[in-house]
Amino acid sequence: MSKIKKTPELLARAKQLIDQGWTQAEIADEIGVGRPTIGAWLETPEQAARREATAKQYREANREAQKEYDRKYYAANREARLESSRKWHAALAG
Structure with missing residues (x-):
């Protein structure tokens, strides 16, 4: 077009x-x-406002879902990260 x-x-x-x-x-x-x-x-101004409000709700919900995922992921993998860090520092110490 x-x-x-x-x-x-x-x-x-x-x-x-x-x-x-x-x-x-x-x-x-x-x-x-x-x-x-x-x-x-x-699009009317009312429709534009409604569309933007809906988009904002989705962005906020996605942000909250991402925070929850990160919290669970990092909590679940904390020990593995600590062990990896311990091994790395032990290797440096020789």
């Missing part, structure tokens, strides 16, 4: 087509842009 800039005319056309019941994919084909571009053009 070629680089097509969002203009007031194209946005008005997209809104007109969505009001006529066209799908975003059909509008994208008609205008010559990708379907995600049409979705972004037609």
Whole structure:
């Protein structure tokens, strides 16, 4: 697809087509842009805020899950790491 800039005319056309019941994919084909571009053009401020809030929740949940995994992994492998460190220091001491 070629680089097509969002203009007031194209946005008005997209809104007109969505009001006529066209799908975003059909509008994208008609205008010559990708379907995600049409979705972004037609997104309301409320939808954008909801999307960002959902993304933030996922990021926070992923961060917490990663912390929990790290805590369990390091706790489970603590003895092995200590033993490895002891062997390394013993080898250095000769």
